[in-house]
Amino acid sequence: MDFTLSEEQTAARDLAEQIFQGSVTPERVKAVEATDERVDRDLWAALADANLLGLCLPEAVGGSGLGLLELCLVLEAQGQVVAPVPLWATVVLGALPIAEWGSAEQRQAWLPGVVRGDVLLSAALAGPGTNDPHRPPVEARADGSGWRLFGLSVAVPAAHVADRVLVPARTPDGVGVFLVDPRGPGVTLERAITTNREIHPHLLLDGAPGEVLGSLDAGGRAVAWMVDRALLGLCAMQIGVCEAAVRLAADYTSNRVQFGKPLSAFQGVALHAADGYIQTEAIRVTTWQAAWRLDAGREATSDVLVAKWWASEGGQRVVHIAQHLHGGMGADVDYPVHRYFLWGKQIEDTLGGASAQLARLGQTLAGAA
Amino acid sequence: MTAVAETSETAEQAAFRDEAHAWLEGNAPRRRHDSSEFKRRVAATGPEDEQAHVEASKSWQRRIFDAGFAGISVPRDYGGRGDTAALERVWRQEVVRYEIDTGVFSVALGMVVPTLLAHGTEDQKRRFVPPVLRGEELWCQLFSEPGAGSDLAGLTTRAERDGDEWVVNGQKVWNSFAHLADWGILLARTDWDVPKHRGITYFLVDMHSPGVEPRPLRQITGVAHFNETFLTDVRIPADQVVGAVNGGWGVAQTTLMNERALIGGASPLGFRDYVELARHHGKTADPDIRQRLAAAYTRFQILRWLGQRAQAAARSGQALGPESSVAKLVISDHSAQNGDLALAIEGAAGMLSGRDAFESGFWQQQFLGQWGVRIGGGTEQVQRNIIGERVLGLPPERRPDKTEPFRSIPKNA
Ligand SMILES: Cc1cc2nc3c(=O)[nH]c(=O)nc-3n(C[C@H](O)[C@H](O)[C@H](O)COP(=O)(O)OP(=O)(O)OC[C@H]3O[C@@H](n4cnc5c(N)ncnc54)[C@H](O)[C@@H]3O)c2cc1C
Numbered sequence: 001m002d003f004t005l006s007e008e009q010t011a012a013r014d015l016a017e018q019i020f021q022g023s024v025t026p027e028r029v030k031a032v033e034a035t036d037e038r039v040d041r042d043l044w045a046a047l048a049d050a051n052l053l054g055l056c057l058p059e060a061v062g063g064s065g066l067g068l069l070e071l072c073l074v075l076e077a078q079g080q081v082v083a084p085v086p087l088w089a090t091v092v093l094g095a096l097p098i099a100e101w102g103s104a105e106q107r108q109a110w111l112p113g114v115v116r117g118d119v120l121l122s123a124a125l126a127g128p129g130t131n132d133p134h135r136p137p138v139e140a141r142a143d144g145s146g147w148r149l150f151g152l153s154v155a156v157p158a159a160h161v162a163d164r165v166l167v168p169a170r171t172p173d174g175v176g177v178f179l180v181d182p183r184g185p186g187v188t189l190e191r192a193i194t195t196n197r198e199i200h201p202h203l204l205l206d207g208a209p210g211e212v213l214g215s216l217d218a219g220g221r222a223v224a225w226m227v228d229r230a231l232l233g234l235c236a237m238q239i240g241v242c243e244a245a246v247r248l249a250a251d252y253t254s255n256r257v258q259f260g261k262p263l264s265a266f267q268g269v270a271l272h273a274a275d276g277y278i279q280t281e282a283i284r285v286t287t288w289q290a291a292w293r294l295d296a297g298r299e300a301t302s303d304v305l306v307a308k309w310w311a312s313e314g315g316q317r318v319v320h321i322a323q324h325l326h327g328g329m330g331a332d333v334d335y336p337v338h339r340y341f342l343w344g345k346q347i348e349d350t351l352g353g354a355s356a357q358l359a360r361l362g363q364t365l366a367g368a369a
Numbered sequence: 370m371t372a373v374a375e376t377s378e379t380a381e382q383a384a385f386r387d388e389a390h391a392w393l394e395g396n397a398p399r400r401r402h403d404s405s406e407f408k409r410r411v412a413a414t415g416p417e418d419e420q421a422h423v424e425a426s427k428s429w430q431r432r433i434f435d436a437g438f439a440g441i442s443v444p445r446d447y448g449g450r451g452d453t454a455a456l457e458r459v460w461r462q463e464v465v466r467y468e469i470d471t472g473v474f475s476v477a478l479g480m481v482v483p484t485l486l487a488h489g490t491e492d493q494k495r496r497f498v499p500p501v502l503r504g505e506e507l508w509c510q511l512f513s514e515p516g517a518g519s520d521l522a523g524l525t526t527r528a529e530r531d532g533d534e535w536v537v538n539g540q541k542v543w544n545s546f547a548h549l550a551d552w553g554i555l556l557a558r559t560d561w562d563v564p565k566h567r568g569i570t571y572f573l574v575d576m577h578s579p580g581v582e583p584r585p586l587r588q589i590t591g592v593a594h595f596n597e598t599f600l601t602d603v604r605i606p607a608d609q610v611v612g613a614v615n616g617g618w619g620v621a622q623t624t625l626m627n628e629r630a631l632i633g634g635a636s637p638l639g640f641r642d643y644v645e646l647a648r649h650h651g652k653t654a655d656p657d658i659r660q661r662l663a664a665a666y667t668r669f670q671i672l673r674w675l676g677q678r679a680q681a682a683a684r685s686g687q688a689l690g691p692e693s694s695v696a697k698l699v700i701s702d703h704s705a706q707n708g709d710l711a712l713a714i715e716g717a718a719g720m721l722s723g724r725d726a727f728e729s730g731f732w733q734q735q736f737l738g739q740w741g742v743r744i745g746g747g748t749e750q751v752q753r754n755i756i757g758e759r760v761l762g763l764p765p766e767r768r769p770d771k772t773e774p775f776r777s778i779p780k781n782a
Contacts, residue, residue, distance in 0.1 A: 126717035154717050192725040195733065200720070258520035260770030260778045268750045320705070323740065327518050327748060328543040331595075331740040333587045341589075345712075345736075349720050353713055355657045 001292035003285065005073075012055060012070045016077035019046050024081040026336040032084045037161055038199050040084050048117025053091060057099055061111035067295035068229070072236035072287060079240025082339045084198065086120055086158035092233035093157070093226070094121020097166055097177065101214040101222045106179070110164060122182075123166040124153035124203050125230060125351060133168050133223050133351075138205055140169035140176060147171075148186065149178060149210045155200035156182075159189055165203065166213060168223045176219035177226070178210030185209070196339070196346040228294065228301055231308045231351060235287040238311040238347045242280040245322035245340035249273055252337075253325050269325060276321040279314035286310045305361040311347060312354035319344030378459075385456045389463045392436050397467035419593070423507070423549055426473045430504025433471070439502040443482060448499030458676075465639075473546055477501040477508035479631035481554055484624045488571075488612045497552070497573065509550035509583075510628075511541040511574065511598055512621070516781040518543075519751050521556070521625075522565045522618060523770070523780065526600060528557035528572065535559075535572065535610070537580075537603040543745075547583035547596040550576045554624065555605075558775070560615050565775040571617035573609040580604075590737045591723060591730070628746040629693040630679070632700065638735065640669040643707065646732070647714050661710050668703045675699060691760045694752040701743040701752075708736030 005013065023043050032040045047053050056071045057063030071091065078087055095114045098106055098121070113119030127137025138151030149169050159165055164179045182189055182201075186208030189201040213222065250273050253263040263269050286307035293300035323330040323341040330337050348354070378386070433439045434448075441457040443449025450456075471478070482501055485494055500506040517524040526539025537557050547553065553574045560568030574581065580603040585593040612620040643665055644653070652658040675696050682692070711732040712719035723730045743749055757763045770778045 128716075128718060155720055192721050193723055194720045195722050197722070257516070257779055257781045258518065258523065259768060260523075260780075266750075266766070268753070316709075324743065324748070327744055328513065331543075331589045331744065333589055338589045346720055349712060349717075355713070359657065 001289055003288060008066065009070055009073060012052075012066065013073040013077065015050055016052055016074040017080070019043070019050055019052070020077045020081045020083055024083045026339075029082060029084060029336070029339065033197055038084055038197070039086060039158070039161055043083060044085050045117050047085070047087070048115070051115070053087075053095075053117055054111075054115030056091075057095055057111055057115060058107075061099070061107055062115040063111070067291070068232065069288060069291040069295055072232065072239075072291045075233055075236035076240035076243070079237035079242075079343070080244040082196075082241065082244075082336075082343050086122065086161065088230075088233045088237060089122040089157040089162065090114060090120050092229055093123035093125070094162070094164065094166060096229055097123070097213065097222060097226050100225065101177065101218050103214055106211075106213065113163075119164075120158060120162045121164055121166070122156055122158050122162040123168075123226060123230070124156045124159075125168070125227070126154050126156075128152060128154055133227055134175065134220070136168040136170060136175060136223075138167055138169040140171045140178060140210055142171075143209075147176075147178060147210045147212065148207045149180060149205040150207060151205050153203040153205070155192060155194060156203045157198065157200045159201045159203055160191065160199050166226070167203070167205070167210060168219070168226075169210065171216065171219070173216065174220050175223055176216045177213040177222050179213055180205070180208050180210050194346055195349075196342040198346075224301070227351065228304045231304050232287065232290055232294065234347050234350055235283060235290070235304075235307040235311040238315040238344065239280065239284050239287060241340050241343045241347065242276070242283060242315055242318040245319050245337070245344070246273060246276040246280055248337050248340070249276065249322040249325040252329070263325075272321050272325060276318045279310070279318045282314050283307070283310045302361060302364045305357050305364065308351075309354055309357040309361065312349075312357060315344050316348045316354075379455075382455060382459055385452075386459050386463065389438060389460050392438065393463055393467050393469075396432065396436070397469050400466055400468045419549075422470070423473050426471045427504045429469050430471050430474055430502075433469075434503045439504075440478075440482065440498070443486065443498060443502065447486070447494050448502045471504075473507055473549065474501065474504065475631060476510050476546060476550075476554075477506070480510060480624050480627050481508045481552075483627045484554065484611065484620060487623050488620045490608070492608065493573070493611065506551045507546060507549055509544050509547040509553045509576070509596075510624070511544055511547065511553045511555040511600075512624075513541060513543045515540060515542050515597075519748060520770075521621070522569065523775075523778070524556055524558060524569065525780070526555075526557045527561075528559050528570060528605070530559075530607075531604075533607050535570075535605045535607060537572070537574070537600050537605060539600050541598040541600065542596075543586075544583065544596045544598050545594055545745075547576065547598050548585050548593075550583075552576055553581075553598075554611075555600075556617055556621055559617075561776045562774050563615070564772050565770060565778065566618045568615055568775055569617040569621070570614050571611040571620040572605050573611060574600075574603060574605055578603055578605075589740060590734045592734075625747065626690075626693050629697045629752070632697055632742055632746045638707070640666050643710060643714070646711060649727075650714050650716065652714050652716075658710075658714055661713065665707060665710055668699070668706070672696070672699060672703065691755055694747075694755045694760075697746065698749055698752050698756075701739075701749050704735075704739040704742040708732075708739050712736055 052074050054063030056066045059065045098110055110119055125133040138149050140147045140149050159182050162182055165182050167178045167180050168175050169178055186206050188204040191201050194200045253269050256263050290300050290303035290307045293303050319341045326337045329335050440449030441452050441460050442454045445451040482498055514524050528535045528537045553576050555572040555574045556569055558568050559570040580601040582599040583596040585596050587593050647653050647658055679692055715727055722733050726733050758765045
């Protein structure tokens with residue numbers, strides 16, 4: 001990849017930034033957080049109107065058929081304003097796997113609705129104490145011609161508003177991915193609030209009917225495919241979070257006078273801010289590289305892991321720096337910078353933090369030698 | 370459990386340790402590292418929880434006083450036990466092993482009492498120290514302002530003399546417990562035509578007097594534990610100035626040094642708490658978690674030795690010096706890393722918050738509480754500057770604001 005954006009990509013990014021920056025203010029985030037479901041429905045409709053939800057979905061379901069890199073640019077724009085919408089859950093965790101692995105009927109059933117903004121989706125990739133979706137905490141048992149699911153998935157993003165949740169589950173023939181109606185029989189949703197103040201309910205499955213996504217023999221590969229994209233999406237959001245956090249800190253310290261001059265005039269402040277910038281760019285190049293390889297259909301798991309390592313390790317350094325440079329202001333929840341800290345932490349730990357990525361990367365690299 | 374003696378303990382210290390231990394055993398529940406209930410109480414965030422917390426703190430402090438363990442190094446004339454700082458430290462080592470939380474008295478006991486003992490008049494010491502030791506009066510610190518944080522000496526709250534009183538106007542911010550406090554230690558500017566450090570006076574202000582208005586701010590931890598405090602024509606009797614008029618900066622240094630030491634020694638958590646957390650989550654065999662636990666252990670060790678070195682210095686009569694900056698820096702790093710460690714141990718569930726998280730979000734609060742540790746009492750950068758300039762003797766940054774009249778220095782709009 002040569003790291004310059006095509007015209008199409010630039011247009012997608014500009015459009016996304018225009019919509020996110022235009023409608024999301026700190027006050028708006030606070031107002032949405034005070035609602036029961038904590039989802040900005042108006043913003044969601046605006047994203048659908050601009051066809052950003054269908055950006056990388058097939059044209060056959062109403063999408064624009066663009067690639068992951070374009071989607072990453074939209075997620076970056078979301079991260080910049082920490083917008084409370086289930087974009088990662090619906091598009092990355094839900095729609096992309098349905099488009100890739102679903103049957104023709106499943107694609108028709110769910111994807112046009114995603115593009116229109118009517119359908120919300122998610123996936124259940126974590127269990128109690130585990131972030132390894134290849135060993136899911138859920139078991140699928142055959143029941144006549146269908147399946148019933150049993151087990152507990154924790155912290156499923158946006159499950160309280162999702163129309164379907166993709167659930168990897170163990171079957172006698174390996175792992176399969178199942179579509180589950182989170183409001184259907186056999187499902188209990190337990191509301192849970194995350195570090196970044198979103199709702200990620202626990203999904204307790206006790207005989208819930210599950211519909212196989214595509215065919216069962218795709219299961220293991222589909223899960224690996226989903227995890228690559230899920231991690232990539234997190235990295236893309238982290239770019240936006242970090243970029244905006246560094247910007248906020250730079251503005252804040254340039255305007256705040258202590259000791260008779262702007263804080264940013266102290267080297268101890270400027271060096272920190274510069275460090276934050278370096279880490280942010282590291283997340284950006286590794287993420288774009290991984291997106292580009294996935295779009296080109298190349299093997300990219302280790303690229304994704306490198307990106308997620310930077311997003312976790314570098315990302316948390318950036319949000320710590322930004323938070324720190326705000327002094328006491330950072331600890332006051334009426335001021336927006338703490339949200340970047342909370343989002344940075346949330347993204348860092350989702351699907352495993354830095355050391356979990358290193359462990360997987362080490363396995364990939366040493367195993368390949 | 371027996372009292373764990375330090376290696377170099379004197380006979381007097383050992384005897385005192387046994388005495389303290391005996392009283393604690395007979396009067397307080399021992400803190401178990403897996404005691405969720407205690408953690409849950411500490412993590413509680415609602416206003417009614419806060420009131421309960423205050424009442425519990427007051428009643429514990431009273432019982433400690435009645436048993437003769439309050440103000441161990443405070444002279445008897447002011448309600449204390451009249452013993453050494455070394456015994457005080459022994460008491461602190463013992464008391465953290467029990468479910469006793471006197472957290473709301475931290476400003477009063479850890480900062481106000483030592484400042485009054487060092488700089489207060491005889492009357493001030495007799496009036497203000499005993500009620501703190503008895504758990505009757507709560508204090509807060511009214512130092513920081515919207516325009517004066519790291520540059521505390523840049524404060525612009527003004528005090529003007531009017532007969533036997535001072536009249537104070539201005540705004541303070543980030544004042545922990547101000548909405549609950551009976552008294553506050555306050556810095557205000559009394560001379561605008563001298564360099565900034567020389568025009569500040571240190572006051573004791575009755576938080577119930579007219580014109581004092583604390584407004585709670587919600588903290589990142591979820592607790593409304595700090596405030597912005599508005600001061601409008603607040604009248605303070607002239608005998609509530611500590612030290613000399615315009616000599617407040619020197620007095621404030623005593624408070625700040627004690628604050629750093631307090632923050633340096635504040636966390637009730639020990640290494641065992643983290644091991645217990647890992648055990649509970651089935652992570653003791655996880656190689657990554659084990660390594661991080663081991664790293665945490667090395668930090669707990671260094672903090673212990675730093676504490677003992679400070680104790681030895683205190684024994685030989687040396688004043689608390691820049692080592693409080695070292696301790697505060699180590700603690701800052703420690704609290705950031707321990708927060709990450711706790712959430713890593715909890716895995717996916719570590720991303721939950723509040724009541725949805727393990728032990729009602731106690732560990733998430735520890736994680737978020739790192740900002741109080743790292744920013745409160747002078748930030749890490751400020752501590753580094755102190756070490757650079759006052760310990761290593763590096764030339765200070767050029768700072769015209771130190772020498773010019775305060776009136777003429779650039780300030781926030
Ligand atoms: C939880 C909490 C509780 C508190 N409780 C109290 C209280 O009870 N009473 C009270 O009076 N105050 C209290 N404070 C305030 C605290 O003392 C100040 O927040 C602190 O001194 C920092 O000031 P500031 O917030 O204005 O940050 P600023 O001074 O604006 O600092 C912003 C950033 O710039 C950096 N910086 C500043 N100067 C320099 C320099 N010269 N070189 C390099 N870097 C620099 C800082 O490290 C920080 O990262 C509390 C703060 C917190 C977070």
